[in-house]
Amino acid sequence: MTQTYSTAIRPDVDSLVSDRFTLDSDTPGISLHLRHRRLADLETFNADNTLVMVHGASYSSGSLYDVRYNGMSFIDYLALSGLSVYALDVRGYGHSTRPSEMSLPAEDNLPLCGTEIGIRDLNQVVDWVREKHQLERVQIFGMSWGGSVAGAFTSRYNDKVNKLVVLAPQWLNSGPMRIDNGGKIGAYRLIPVSQGKANWLAAAPAEHRDGLIPEGWFEAWAAQTLAEDPQSQNSTPAVLRAVNGPVQDVRNFWAVGKPFYRPQDVTRPVLLVHGEWDADVPLRIMSDYFTSFTRAPVRRWVEIGESTHMMLMEKNRLQAYRAVSDFYLRQEPEE
Known part of the structure; x- marks a missing residue:
């Protein structure tokens, strides 16, 4: 399949500068990994062009946002559009420190690293980025559970946020949730990543599954995702460890009609x-979520057709890429 790009954004990743940072968290012995990408000639950093991203409940920022297809990842696209992008791995994910409990049998400990931990880690990174560039506010992005982290963070720290984008965030849902298989849960769960393609495609109608994921991308994504867990190859099939705090939060909040945070407290554009x-965040629950942002000065909803929860790695991903970058970089007209 031939991939086309807008004239404004080309997959010229050679024009990008890529950095990695390791920051101290608020917990001794726990460090946070941060990847950074920007245009080489970008020299002025402000609230409009400085972005901090946080990932979902199962996969890291590198897995969700930085696997390249046809030479370009989501982070690449955002950087090529003029954004200075910082993508956080919450503790327990990616290249950030994994708590020592993750080296023990999962059943030996309670679920690790829930949404409160995600908010604390995001706050640590946002403050670091703000101090580094002498900024009052930054842009914020979160997907899935990361949308919950980003939304809750913004509801508490509106003064640090320029604009908030949430992709398929968790919300009140009394129906079945694919992240929670039921039963007792321990500190973490094991995900057989390479065997997940059928589950991914099952969200789409059967007649539309062929071609939904660009050829070869799933395999590249699975390999890169597993490579981020140093213990992934210790079993057959290879498995990724993912903390269960977000699953416990589903049980404590979203599945029982109890919001973890109030969108009404967000006073930034959304x-x-x-x-x-x-299938993870069905359309039927999104209307209530969207209309709850009653104090946001700008409130928009973009629905991407023929896309699943993993739209950022599917055939219609560029529609989502453009919607996100345009929202951050477009200046809102004054009244």
């Missing part, structure tokens, strides 16, 4: 991005 075939 964009909601959602996919037509999202």
